[in-house]
Amino acid sequence: MKTKFVGLPIYYRKTLLLVIMRTFIFLCCMATFGFSTKIGFSQDKKIVVDRDQELSVEQVFDLIRQQTDYSFIYRSDLFSEAPRVKVKKGETRINRLLQKTLSFADFEYELSPDGAILLIKKEKQVKRKKEKVQQEITGTVTDTNGTPLPGASVLIKENTTVGTQTDFDGNYSIMVPGFESTLVFSYLGFTTKEVVVGDQTTINVTLDEDAQGLEEVILVGFGTQRKAEVTAAISSVDIEEIQKIPTADVATSLQGQVAGLNVAIATGAPGSEPIIRIRGLGTIGNNNPLVVIDGIPGELSYINPSDIEDISILRDASAATIYGSRASNGVVIVTTKRGRTGDPRVTIGSYASTQWFSNGVDVANRSQHDQIKLEAFNNAGEAPAPYLTSGAQYADSDWVGAYIDNAFEQKHDIGISGGTENMKYSFSAGYFENTGTVVNTDFNRLSTRLNLDFNLLEGRLKIAPGVSYTRETTGGIFEPTEEGNASFSPFLQIYQTLPHKAIFDSNSLNGFATPPSELGSGNPVGETQLNDRTDEDDYLQFNVAATLKLFDGLDYRFQYGANIENTHFANFLPTYNFGPQAVNENPSLSELRTRSNEWTLNNTLNYRKSFGKHDIEVLLGISREKSEFRSAGGSNNELASDQLRGLSAGIGDESSFGFNSTSTLQSYFGRLSYDLDDKYYIQGSVRRDGSSRFASTNKYGNFYSISLGWAVHNESFFNSELISQLKPRFSYGTLGNQLIGDHLFLARIGSGGQQLNYPFGAGQSQPVIVGAIATSLPTPDIQWEETATTNIGVDLGLLQNQLKFSFDYFTSETTDMLVNVPIPATSGITSFPLTNGGNLENKGWEFSASYNNSNNDFSYSVSANISGSTNEVTKLGIADEAFTDGFIEFNNFPTTRTEVGGEIGRFYLFEADGIFQTQAEVDAHGVQPNAAPGDLRFVDTNGDGALDDDDKQFMGSGLPDFEYGINFSANYKNFDLSLFFQGTHGNNIYNGVRMWLYRTDRQNMSADLLNAWSPSNTGSNIPRNVFGDPNNNIRPSSYFLEDGSYFRLRNLQVGYTFPQNIMGNLPVDNLRLYVTATNLFTITDYSGFDPALGNGGTFNRGVDRGFYPLSKSLILGLNLTL
Structure with missing residues (x-):
């Protein structure tokens, strides 16, 4: 029999051996169990459990030893048959941890003079009793x-x-x-x-969670914190809930899950990235939050959702100040799964689904089209188009049906984890594929991740390397983007294509039909199918962290991370001819390659000390970040053959271009946290950032924050059986913003291009010299945007925290916003210079609630969140300029305007006031000379007798009054059910799809126009069909502005977990099958494709230009643990 010496210094061992020899006989003679709370060490000492795990008793001792100076002495066989201990992530005091760990028997444990904890197993006197029936x-x-x-x-x-x-x-x-x-x-x-x-x-x-025992730990900047200590606005995401939502990306699954977090689905195209906003809009520039993955800034879209362990959302300045200028729009902190002690554990997740698009817009078939068009020509007094009266035998094609089809999606993941106390590992691999509901669109992703954890020097040194690789391939169509690109949507093109045109022609070169000249040009199905448009992304992330315990309470942490992203975009167009306006006489190819490298180096010192009723933690750190971006591309508009797809394989005009950029950020930061008796909390943070994006005189910015909290429920005077938690919170802080281009304070020179080249000499062979011009002016005085945020909140728990509430109210003011100032075109400058010329106020509220209950075999939980925000521009540009945006097509039909005194991107439209019923009404109105009965009446709001842009009015915005999410889950024996509802209220949408499809001068139209106003149908609210639209009924007006509020059943899942007795001797620890349906129903008054689309822009939120629609899906999946 051997005695273990765990973690004792060498110079103690000789002395301690003598002590043990004297007590050895006493220890061996102990024959009865007993328990004593004779504890000589501090019961206030806290132990952090970083993740849920199952440990042996000895591993629990190692956990305590690694975080303290204590050691353990016990007989080596004392715990040989002891059950393993299931510990949950959180923080607890040593005495509670030991009591729970040793609860299977009675023990006595005490502290020796040398800091060793002696564990003694005692036997009880065995009394003979009369045997009873078992x-x-x-x-x-x-x-x-x-x-x-x-x-x-x-x-x-x-x-x-x-x-x-x-x-x-x-x-x-x-x-x-x-x-x-x-x-x-x-x-x-x-x-x-x-x-x-x-x-x-x-x-x-x-069993109920012990609110006073092991407390939940949540992610904060550069570490973790007990939830009881949190004084800032931080939300922890329920990972189990979001992983019930089958999706390719993490951001989509976060929609509606957290108060104050808005996830806008810009488009339903495979592989598209949602747009994340935290607490609305804080600037007119870049509003993207910072994403931190395992301590290193990264990209959320490249993470496999199955790899995630925890997510926290830092919503206010107090929580985010530690990240400084990177965090002006909030922070999303993500940790990925790591290894656990024990035998290898294999987890498998797999699902397959079918998807369909069922919320379309009805367009006219051939006979309906002819009826509408003939009426339109007749009302215009013009002869109808020849194809309407020629009697030719045209097709009656369903272009939408040929363009949209059911899609298939599949996702398969495998994870392997395990290890020892000295080395743990976690490896995962995943594959995702979606074929898209639109022809020739698809997305697939292959991802792998490996995380390792090493314990060295008896636990004083921990090294945690990790590496992940993701490859994504996207094939798709060109779409209008949320910002700055209002080009025509392919969906509108499909919906407007004449049904008279044939789609396919087996005798043609490529299998698609060329329309007769009288039907115009174009075959959008053929163009989409033949266009080979692919985007390949390779993303490698590596990071390594080393934590050295210098002495009790003081840790030094070093972390280095690198993100390397390579992209390759290629667009190949073969030869085709679908009419004069849709012809590609020669095959062409354009390519673009980019490389982005980002490096981060963090060095931190963290000191934590508990003494009596006081807990203090100090963090000091230095961070350095560097980013490099390079791009190179080219094109050739005349390749030799459709089969030769190389830029050099042609005789056409070749062009090339490229761009390089480098930026750095140097930072110093610190944080002080203090807790008095688990009642009074205070935390302060400071950060100083230096950015290469500003000139030397304005390079550095200083940011700070302070937050306070009071745990009223822990006060001796507070005694309530109903209220188990009551904690008011307050915070104030400042943040900066440097999310602009690199080196914009310098003048830029543009070169190349036909318009800048200069020929010299005479004759046919003139040498050409590349010319250059100044494309931007220097702006050396630009400096940091700065945002000051105040947050007031309260956390309330009832019935032993069975029912929880949280409420926050915030205000923020951003000053010195970086805006582009217009200058005259005669200056020759092609880009507007930046200046600190804007101020913005933002305020809002957030509320969340949760309740859980159980009764024997049945248990359930409900959680809900709701939030709203508003903003007001208080300064814009040098002379309070106004910005117009929300263009429906290129720079035509602007629908939004941003100016001082209102929200960003408010709708700015003519007010439609019904339909003229008689010519007398038209004449009496007097400001629409081209109108006739059946046309829309527009209000002359300023009464000047003319209808022009001065009559436009502000009419709300795409920003909702509030948005919400509701989660419900229930378990009955082995069955489980989950429902997730999500929606918005009070937001408007400008229906650009309806606007285009109400035009009778285009090809095809909405079937709604069958019910247009006519002398025999005066009750219609649809203006008359008239070719040429002389009254300009489609001008941007309130007529096309609709209520975008909606309520949606986002996710419904039913699952069954097989009990062990059914699986018998199969080598399976857990098997669960589930069926999921997504987007089953939506309650909305919006008549377009989807009210959730197109809501991610800054200046044009709520403008529907005809984006790729969302799909419904039916999914069958399984989760397996071996």
């Missing part, structure tokens, strides 16, 4: 959500030497001496429960 009791132990608790302890109160543990599914079986026995159920992080057996043979128990 009775078997079975049951299940779960938490309040119905989740089984494997490893929970079940003891007989009258004889604690008799006990058992629950299995993986939370099931147990125990023999009791009689019906008068009492069973004691315990589990680390949960309250202990006692149940008298009585006449029961099955006892199912639900």
Whole structure:
């Protein structure tokens, strides 16, 4: 028999050996169990558990030893048969952890003079009793959500030497001496429960989380923090809930999950990236939040959702100041899964789904089209188009049906994790594919990730390297983007194509039909199918962190991370001829390659100390970031053949271009956190950033914050059986913004291009010299934007935190916004210079609530969140300029305007006031000379007798009054159900799709026009059909502005987990099958494709230009653990 010396310094061992020899006989003679709370060490010392895990008793001792100076002495066989301990992520005091760990038997433990904890197992006097009838009791132990608790302890109160543990599914079986026995159920992080057996043979128990024991830890900047200590506006995402939503990207699954977090689905195209906004709009520039992955800034779109362990959202300046200028729009912190001690554990997740698009817009078929068009020509007094009267036999094609089809999606993931105390590993691989509901669109992704953790120098040095690789390939169509690109949508092109045109022609060169000349040009299905447009992205992320424990409470952490992204975009057009306006006489190719390298180096010192009622933590750090971007591209408009796809394989005009950019950020930061008696909390942060994006005189910016919290529920005077938590919070802080281009304070020179080249000499062979011009003016005085934010909040828990509420109200003011100032075109400058010429105020509120309950085999939980925000521009440009945007096509039909005194991107439209019913009404109105009965009436708001842009009015915006999400989950025995609802209220949408399809001078039109106004249909609210639209009924007006509010069942999932007794001897720890349906129904008054689309822009939020629609889906999947 050997005695273990765990973690003792060498110079202690000789002395300690003498002590042990003297007590050895005493220890060996102990034959009865007993327990004593004789603890000589500080009971206030706290231990952090970084993740849910199952540990042996000795591994728990190692966990304590690594975070303290304590060591353990015990007989080597003392815990050989002890059950493993299930510990949850969080923070707890040592004495509570030891009591829970050793709860399977009675022990005495005490602190020796040398800082060693001696563990003594004692036997009890065995009294002979009259034998009683043994009775078997079975049951299940779960938490309040119905989740089984494997490893929970079940003891007989009258004889604690008799006990058992629950299995993986939370099931147990125990023999009791009689019906008068009492069973004691315990589990680390949960309250202990006692149940008298009585006449029961099955006892199912639900344990409540212990709010005063193991407390939840959430992610904060450069570390973690107990949720009880948090004084800032930070939200922790329920990972189990978002992973129930089958999706390719993490951001989409976050929609509606967190108050104050808006995830806008700009387009439903495969592989598209949602737009994330935290607390609305804080600037007129870049509003994207900072994303931090395992401590290093990164890209959320490249993470496999199955790899995620935790997500936190930092919403206010107090929480985000530690990241300085990078965090002006909030922070999304993500940690990925890491290894756990134990044998290799294999997890497999797989699903397949079918998707369909069923919320289209009805367009006219051939006969309906002819009826509408003939009426339009007749109302215009013009002869109809020849194809309407020629009697030719045209097709009656369903262009929408040929363009949109059902899609297939599949996702497969595998994860392997395990390890020892000295080395843990986690490896994962995943594959995702979506074929798209539109022809020739698809997306697939292959991802891998490896995380390692090494414990060296007896736990004083921890090294954690990680590497991930993602390859994404996207094939798609060109779409109008949210910002700065109002080009014509392919969807509108499909919906407007004449049904008279044939789609396919088996006798043609490429299988697609060329329309007769009288039907015009174009075959959008053929053009989409033949256009080979691909985008390939390779993304490699590497980071390594090393944490060295210098002495008790003081850690030094070094972290280095690199993100390397290579992209290749190629667009190949073969030869085709679909009419004079849709011809590509020669095959052409354009390519673009980019490389982006980002490096981050962090060095931090973290000191944490508890003494008496005081907890203090200090963080000091230095960070350096560097980014490099390079791009090179070219094109050739006449390749030799459709089969030769190389830029050099042609005789046409070749062009090339490129761009290089480099930026750096140097930062110094610190944070002080103080907690007095778990009642009073204060935290302060400061950061100084130096950016290469500003001239030397304005390079550095200083940012700071302070936050306060008061745990009223921990006060001695506060005694309430109803209220278990009451914590008001306050924070104030400043942040900067440098999300602009690199070196814009310098003048720029443009070169190349036909208009800048100069020929010299005479004759046919003139040498050409590349010319150059100044394309921008220097702006050396530009400096940081700065945002000051105030947040007031309160956290409330009722019924032992079974019912929770959280409320926040915030205000922020951004000053010195960086805006582009217009200058005359005669200056020759092609880009407007930047200046600190804008101020913006933003305010809003956030509310969330959750409730959980359980009763025997049934448990359920409900959570909801709702938030709203508004903004006001208080300064814009040098002379309070106004910006117009929201263009429906190129620079035509602007629908939004941003100016001082209002929100960003408000709708600015003519006011439509019904339909003229008679010529007398037209004449009396007097400001629409080209109008006739059946046309829209527009209001002359300023009464000057003319209808012009001065009559436009502000009419709300695409920003909702509030947005919300509701989660419901329930478990009954082995069945589980989850529902997720999401929606918005009070936002407007400008229906650009309806505007275009109400035009009778285009090719095809909406079927709504069959019900247009006519002398025999004067009750219609649709203006008359008239070719040429002399009244300009389609001008940007309130007529096409619709309520964009909606309520949607986003996700419905039903699952079944097979019990162990059914799987028998199969090598399977857990098997769950599920069926999921997404976007099953939407309640909305919006008549367009989808009210959730097109809501991510800054100046044009809520402008529907005909984006790729969202799909509904039906999914079958499984989760398997080996």
